[in-house]
Amino acid sequence: MxxxxxxxxxxxxxxxxxxxxxxxxxxxxxxxxxxxxxxxTYARSILLTCDKELANKVQDSIEVKLPNLIRKEIARxxxxxxxxxxxxxxxxxxxxxxxxxxxxxxxxxxxxxxSDLSLVKNAxxxxxxxYTPEPTGDYYSGTNHTLPTSGTAKFASPLSVDDFxxxxxxxxxxxxALLKDAxxxxxxxxxxGLTAHSNSVKERTK
Numbered sequence: 001m002x003x004x005x006x007x008x009x010x011x012x013x014x015x016x017x018x019x020x021x022x023x024x025x026x027x028x029x030x031x032x033x034x035x036x037x038x039x040x041t042y043a044r045s046i047l048l049t050c051d052k053e054l055a056n057k058v059q060d061s062i063e064v065k066l067p068n069l070i071r072k073e074i075a076r077x078x079x080x081x082x083x084x085x086x087x088x089x090x091x092x093x094x095x096x097x098x099x100x101x102x103x104x105x106x107x108x109x110x111x112x113x114x115s116d117l118s119l120v121k122n123a124x125x126x127x128x129x130x131y132t133p134e135p136t137g138d139y140y141s142g143t144n145h146t147l148p149t150s151g152t153a154k155f156a157s158p159l160s161v162d163d164f165x166x167x168x169x170x171x172x173x174x175x176x177a178l179l180k181d182a183x184x185x186x187x188x189x190x191x192x193g194l195t196a197h198s199n200s201v202k203e204r205t206k
Contacts, residue, residue, distance in 0.1 A: 011149050013042035016134055017103035017123075019094045019116075020058075022051035024109035025130055029054075030061035032107060032133050037078035038071040044082045046101065048094040055085045095119040102153035105134045124153045178204055 016036040018029055033045035049055055062079060069075050088094045095116075098106060102122035110116050113128040120126055124147030125137050137143045146159035173181075182201050189197035 011104075011146055013044065013149065014039040015044045015046075015104040015149055016107065017044075017046040017048065017098055017101060017105070018107040018109060019098055020047060020049045020051075020054060020109040021091075021111055022049070022054050023111060024049075024054060026054055026057035027061050027065075028130050028133070029058045029109060030065055033058070033079070033083065034062065034065055034069065034075055035134055036105065037075040037083065038069055039074075039078070041074055041077040042082060043078045044084075044103075045079060046083070046103070047085045048088055048097055049085070050088050050090065050094065052087055055087055059085065098123070102148075102151045104147045104149045104153065105137070107132070107134060122154045124148045124158055175204075 014036050016032060018032060020029055029047060033047060036043045037045045047055065047058055049058075066072055066075055066079065086097065088097065091110075099121040102124075104124040105127065106120065106123040106125070107127045108116050108120075109130050117126060117128060125143055127134055127137060132141075138145050144158040144160065147153070148156035148158070178201070182205050185201050186198040189195070189201070
């Protein structure tokens with residue numbers, strides 16, 4: 001029970017979203033999409049690009065690579081049911097869609113991935129450039145592997161030391177400070193219909 005033993009987050013299913021410009025390597029993209037598809041049938045693998053030719057090459061590469069995977073049945077169902085290739089109208093639209101999806105793993109296969117990082121608002125972990133595939137983060141680069149999924153990257157962060165530090169907050173009002181804020185506090189309490197809350201403050205203003 002989470003009330004007895006603390007947990008970091010409820011993570012999963014796994015996700016990858018790749019933003020790719022036309023110069024990107026389609027075989028790299030296909031391999032990376034499949035790296036998440038093999039997790040389970042609910043894993044999501046998404047490509048956003050403005051280049052239809054690249055999209056077609058990626059799709060062809062997936063069909064070549066997929067039969068050679070040990071977990072090919074899982075990857076096949078994941079790609080068929082959860083996979084998505086979206087042809088966007090502009091670079092701005094690619095990042096707009098990505099920020100709305102807020103993927104667990106985001107790969108930027110763009111001409112200037114480091115500068116494009118500033119366009120990312122919502123993502124669990126970002127992998128910059130063609131030579132930073134998602135498994136580098138899983139196994140070796142030092143970034144955390146426990147990440148927000150299912151759009152929760154809009155408000156949640158990767159697991160960090162802060163998740164294991166228990167903190168307690170405190171407040172201290174002097175009499176003068178409370179008298180200054182009392183009316184506002186009582187107003188909020190009364191709007192909620194919690195008159196005992198309001199009286200707790202009012203008692204101190206007499």
